[in-house]
Amino acid sequence: MRVPFIKMHGLGNDFVVLDARENALPALDTSRAAAIADRHEGIGCDQLILLEPSKSADFRMRIFNQDGSEVGACGNATRAVALLHGEEARIETAGGLLSASPSDGGASVDMGAPRFDWDAIPLAYPMDTLSMPVGWEMLEDPGAVNVGNPHVIFFVEDTDAVPLDRIGPDIENDPLFPERVNVNLATIESRSRIRLRVWERGAGLTRACGTGACATAVHAMRRKLVDSPVIVALPGGDLEIAWEPGGTIQMTGPATESFRGSFEWDDYA
Numbered sequence: 001m002r003v004p005f006i007k008m009h010g011l012g013n014d015f016v017v018l019d020a021r022e023n024a025l026p027a028l029d030t031s032r033a034a035a036i037a038d039r040h041e042g043i044g045c046d047q048l049i050l051l052e053p054s055k056s057a058d059f060r061m062r063i064f065n066q067d068g069s070e071v072g073a074c075g076n077a078t079r080a081v082a083l084l085h086g087e088e089a090r091i092e093t094a095g096g097l098l099s100a101s102p103s104d105g106g107a108s109v110d111m112g113a114p115r116f117d118w119d120a121i122p123l124a125y126p127m128d129t130l131s132m133p134v135g136w137e138m139l140e141d142p143g144a145v146n147v148g149n150p151h152v153i154f155f156v157e158d159t160d161a162v163p164l165d166r167i168g169p170d171i172e173n174d175p176l177f178p179e180r181v182n183v184n185l186a187t188i189e190s191r192s193r194i195r196l197r198v199w200e201r202g203a204g205l206t207r208a209c210g211t212g213a214c215a216t217a218v219h220a221m222r223r224k225l226v227d228s229p230v231i232v233a234l235p236g237g238d239l240e241i242a243w244e245p246g247g248t249i250q251m252t253g254p255a256t257e258s259f260r261g262s263f264e265w266d267d268y269a
């Protein structure tokens with residue numbers, strides 16, 4: 001069975017998008033998702049995105065990390081599929097109902113309300129998620145936020161001075177995080193700008209992480225370190241994040257279609 005795909009990215013965080021809204025696809029399982037996402041033997045991407053019909057929204061977006069794990073949110077992919085859809089969209093995801101408005105070269109997305117309770121992150125036991133009494137090597141005093149997926153955020157003097165490729169997997173897989181976690185390293189440059197590097201759950205170091213930018217901005221606002229809106233500067237480029245306590249998170253930034261192609265479904269088992 002020949003299957004078309006659209007290759008897209010948000011600030012270099014890249015996706016293979018399968019659009020099954022009109023024509024259903026056979027069930028996509030973890031191993032097939034990982035095989036398609038494999039950068040050496042597959043098409044290659046950070047996340048595989050599957051669009052399907054929805055009973056409660058314009059369409060459903062399913063998100064599979066490069067390791068095949070299915071997760072609840074992907075900020076950069078939400079902007080990409082909004083651009084692909086081409087008009088205002090309400091999008092059903094496992095992490096909640098989102099609304100997106102495409103603009104030229106990108107999109108603005110209402111990412112829903114952040115959650116802070118320890119069991120909403122989730123953590124393995126009760127803890128203050130605004131200032132957690134835990135640490136890994138030179139990283140300490142993190143915060144945790146769920147924005148449809150779990151994030152832990154550390155403030156550091158210099159994001160480039162931390163060996164995130166070595167420490168990231170240790171934190172991602174720590175038993176404190178029963179569903180694993182995305183690891184964010186942030187430097188507060190001013191009250192209107194944050195520098196951010198992310199080790200993503202199930203994908204590793206990426207050039208950008210939209211939900212990481214949302215979680216980090218909200219955490220920095222809760223600690224009264226920045227104002228809203230704030231620019232989050234990722235290796236791949238900038239996102240603008242706005243939030244007020246009690247409200248939902250607004251994320252604005254670019255999205256790009258790289259190319260289109262097709263592949264033989266049965267080649268990826």
Ligand SMILES: N[C@H](CCC[C@H](N)C(=O)O)C(=O)O
Pocket residue numbers: 013046047063065071072073074075076077149150182200201202203206208209210211212
């Ligand atoms: N790795 C994330 C999913 C992708 C998030 C990221 N690519 C974004 O733009 O938000 C997780 O396992 O929760």
